[in-house]
Amino acid sequence: MMKPDAPLASVEIDEVSGTVLLRTTHSAYVVRVDRAAGMVRHVHWGAPLPLADAVMLPVWSEHDNSFAGRWDGVEEYPVDGGARFGVPALEVRFADGSSPLEPTVLEVDRRADDHVVVRLRDRTRPLAWFLHYRVPADGDVLERWTEFQHTGTDADGDILLLRYASAHWPLPHRPAWRAGSVHGGWCSEGRLERSVLPVGETVIGSRRGHTGHHANPWIALDAGEADEEHGEAWLVALATSGTWRLTAQHTAAGRAGVVAGEGHEGIELRLAPGASHRTPVSLALHTGHGLGQASRGFHHYLRTHVLPHPEELRPVLYNSWEATSFEVSEDNQLVLARRAADLGAELFVLDDGWFRGRDDDRAGLGDWTPHPERFPRGLRPLADEVHRLGMAFGLWVEPEMVNADSGLFRSHPDWVLHLPDRTPTELRNQLVLDFSRPEVTEWALAWLREVVAENAVDFLKWDFNRAFTEAGVHTAGPDARRVHVEHARGLYRVLDHLRTDFPHLRIEACAGGGGRVDAGILARTDQVWTSDNTDAVDRLTIQHGFSQLYPAGVMSAWVTDSPNPLTGRVVPLRFRFHSAMAGVLGIGGNLTRWTDTELAEAAELVRVYKDIRPVVQQGCQYRLLAPGEGPLAAVQYVSEDGGRAVVLVWRSNTAFGPPLPPLRLRGLDGEARYRCEETGLAWSGATLSGFGLPLPDLPPGDCASTLVRLRRVEEADSRA
Ligand code: DGJ
Secondary structure, three states: OOOOOOOOOOEEEEOOOOEEEEEOOOOEEEEEEEOOOOEEEEEEEEOOOOHHHHOOOOOOOOOOOOOOOOOOOOEOOOEOOOOOOOOOOEEEEOOOOOOOOOEEEEEEEEEEOOEEEEEEEEOOOOEEEEEEEEOOOOOOEEEEEEEEEEOOOHHHOOEEEEEEOOEEEEEOOOOOOEEEEEEOOOOOOOEEEEEEOOOEEEEEEEOOOOOOOOEOOEEEEEOOOOOOOOEOEEEEEEOOOOOEEEEEEEOOOOOEEEEEEEOOOOOOEEEOOOOEEEOOOEEEEEEOEHHHHHHHHHHHHHHHHHOOOOOOOOOOEEEOHHHHOOOOOHHHHHHHHHHHHHHOOOEEEEOOOOEOOOOOOOEOOOOOOEOOOOOOOOOHHHHHHHHHOOOEEEEEEOOOEEEOEOHHHHHOHHHEOOOOOOOOOOEOOEEEEOOOOHHHHHHHHHHHHHHHHHOOOOEEEEOOOOOOOOOOOOOOOOOHHHHHHHHHHHHHHHHHHHHHHOOOOEEEEOEOEEOOOOOOHHHOOOEEEOEOOOOHHHHHHHHHHHOOOOOHHHEEEEEOOOOOOOOOOOOOHHHHHHHHOOOEEEEOOOHHHOOHHHHHHHHHHHHHHHHHHHHHHHOEEEEEEOOOOOOOEEEEEEOOOOOEEEEEEEEOOOOOOOOOOOEOOOOOOOOOEEEEOOOOOEEEHHHHHHOOEOOOOOOOOOOEEEEEEEEEOOHHHHHO
16 A cells, blocks of 8 residues: 555556546646547546546536537547547648548557656558656646657658647636736737637737747636636646647537647648657646636746756846947946946846947848947957956847848848748848758857857847748748748757857847747746836736746846836836836946936845845745736745745825725745834734735835835744
8 A cells, every 4th residue: 555655656547447647736637548439538637636536537528419529628639530620739631632630549658657648640541649748746737748740651742730739728617717818019018818718719829930929828717716816727838939829719518628839820830751740848737726826836837847047046137228229339338337237237238239230220130240340349358347347248149130231141141031922021120030941040059159159258138029921931832831830949959059058158038028938938048038118117017917927037127217218107216126126137227327326226226136036036926916906016925935025015106095905915824923124023924914014105106116025033033
């Protein structure tokens, strides 16, 4: 018999019934492999249960009539073929024009304690597909991906993959379903929306070749009852940085599910005989403790299993973009660098404008050598001085882009996405280099290696400033548009090589702000530039959306000038700092215009940030009050060991009304006492979460904010 304290295996299989139980820390996922029917049926995803129960659970089906797909909504990986009428995860076209598939089960292959693969193939045609399930340790996120294999010979011809999802995630029966996702645009990322999931298909995605500002590859589902702290919620995401699609399906019979995959309609992949294709990983989590817990579960997963250096605290950076725009020079950057160092910045990032021909956004992309007039001695003297000032040196690059007015485009006009008979669409005056072509990625890798090595670069801000158009000419034929998924793979290869060659190098992903934020890019970068909108009030909404899936420790946020250059809003320095201190603090204002008083206040706030940084960047985040839903917005972080808590409170718009009620905190130990570092008062965790933290008076007027630090009091001290 199993010892009571022996850890349960995360994958358990009952051979007789064909039941596979995936066990996360707080949930269970059960499938049943029916060899006779050639099907993998979904049984359960939710509260934990033992294998003994899992084997007995009935498999739900639709009403069996001649108009129904009996297993629609509960097949683990529905294909196009047979009596299936829901959203297919897999749809193909064989060389003879035929599409329908007829799956048969080959085997259930338990790869490891945490990894099982169900192998399927078509009954007669040369296609096999393997469903991978993995249960990463310590948490509730499940990983799924699929591999396709052309098992035939030249005589069979190519197979076109029309839909090639990573996974279908079936959800249980509920009387209603609600879906949450973010939408927006450039400078307005992360707008969270939760609405009824109508019966039918709801699609979110990107047809842009990159992750997108307009949507982000995740969707949260609940029965319409969950809030931050209570209720069941399911969260599905896709780790991809290319074109993608999530289709949430709500069947008339009350089932819901999400099909998550790369690509979109019209973006087809060709499998030659013997070839295989592997999808990106789709991630999903169930929790019984609300939408806040769903986010924390994902944050924990990303930190534990995805980020390359989760143990490192992100430095306080200074970035030149809003201060000097394209007009960078060795002289003006040195002035900024000295001021940034005085404030306590640890990393100085030289943004756009440093390279040949780059006087504005019309020229230069592609020619990655220093601008001869602005940096006549090259970049090294600036880098050396930055290092001497005690900061790391960072550099902006946009390797996937080219201006038509550049040496690179003149020598390699065919390297860009283009179609011979179509006018090339320039956006921001630039064209996209085709990173699915090895000669292009080799070129990028070569100059990046040189620039990093020659200039002692510690950090790259990797930008990407336009969406794809005219994509796919170089591979004539039916899958010409595969660049929509292959470009991101080329990008990943370059990033992976670069990180291997320069293990000290840290990278910030950026795509005109938050256009490339996803679990795929986060496996290869250290933080992301959240938005080009640095208005501290707008930013609260953007950050709220960001936090739904991604942790504060990767959310780069700068304090810039007031009035804000984008919105014209006047915001006190303290509020600007408090807004940016909710993530990875950076400074992006023109420090030559800040008064001595402002510089002194900023230096003090940087010092406070460094004190709270481990709690913010590596702690658990609780969204106490969402921006826009009441007079205040508030976020709380609790350190990993539970010893510290930090609360940030903002009031963007003042209004006449009663005094503010106490703020009920979360994630504290009810039995412990916590001393507020600002007031010196000690409170029990139970009081802070039950009654709430009495808030200090906020200064009058719009854009008022406060920061509260709490420290757990040791036994002896608490009695004092
Ligand atoms: C877009 C980025 O988001 C900005 O921060 C800045 O780097 C510009 N590109 C530079 O062109």
